[in-house]
Amino acid sequence: MKPIIAITVESHRDEANARSGGKIELNWNYAQMVAEAGGLPLVVPPVADMAEVAALVDGWLIPGGADLDSVIWNEPLHPKAEVQDGTRYNAEKRLFDVLDPKVPVLGICYGCQVLNVLRGGSLEQHLPDSVGNDSHSGGTMQEYSVEEDSLLARSAGVTCIEGASYHHQAVGRVGEGLRIVAQAEDGTIEGIEATDRPWLVGVQWHPERTPNDPATRRLFERFVAVAEAYRVTK
DSSP: OOOEEEEEOEEEEOTTOTTTSEEEEOOHHHHHHHHHTTOEEEEEOTTSOHHHHHHHOSEEEEOOOSBOOGGGGTOOOOTTOOBOOHHHHHHHHHHHHHSOTTSOEEEETHHHHHHHHHTTOOEESOTHHHHSSOTTSTTEEEEEEEOTTSHHHHHHTOSEEEEEEOOSOEEOSOOTTEEEEEEETTOOEEEEEESSSSSEEEESSOGGGOTTOHHHHHHHHHHHHHHHHHHHHO
């Protein structure tokens, strides 16, 4: 059996909508990259029993999304923030709290940010305020330096990686048990990983949007391979 990769999804709860009650949403390319890397993508909505999910899955992909509410790290909300429905973060926190620490986790964009916040870190709420421009948004292709001794470098096979950037927020204060492993030229944090877990990596760019890039494919393939190795030990 292929390793099962949980993918948590963007949620839009609308209790006033009697027809739908709201929506869940996932871009196709996240699931496609997992499938092409040899995994079995499993979409996990916020209403799922996260203890059951944790017992079932072999890996967890946290995809992109809207902005986290800064109340989580005790800061006033920036006026440029586009805050997500809190049902998603609350569900991801529940999953993180019950997940075996040996399960590999890959966070992308929002997913990178949520990993940092779950470990007690904070976010830069609007990068143009600190870097003086909006070069990190709109799909800009950027180069990032990657620490040679990092899981990210060993997984992607490079110490300089190019990625599509679609964010106006980024990791601020780094959370407990995490370290910075990739940065943009202007110092923006573009990659983090755990120092206290076997394989937990967050990248701020969108590797799923450069599917033909060899480093991107190696990253997803390594993530799924680690999930497979975990599966056979359960």
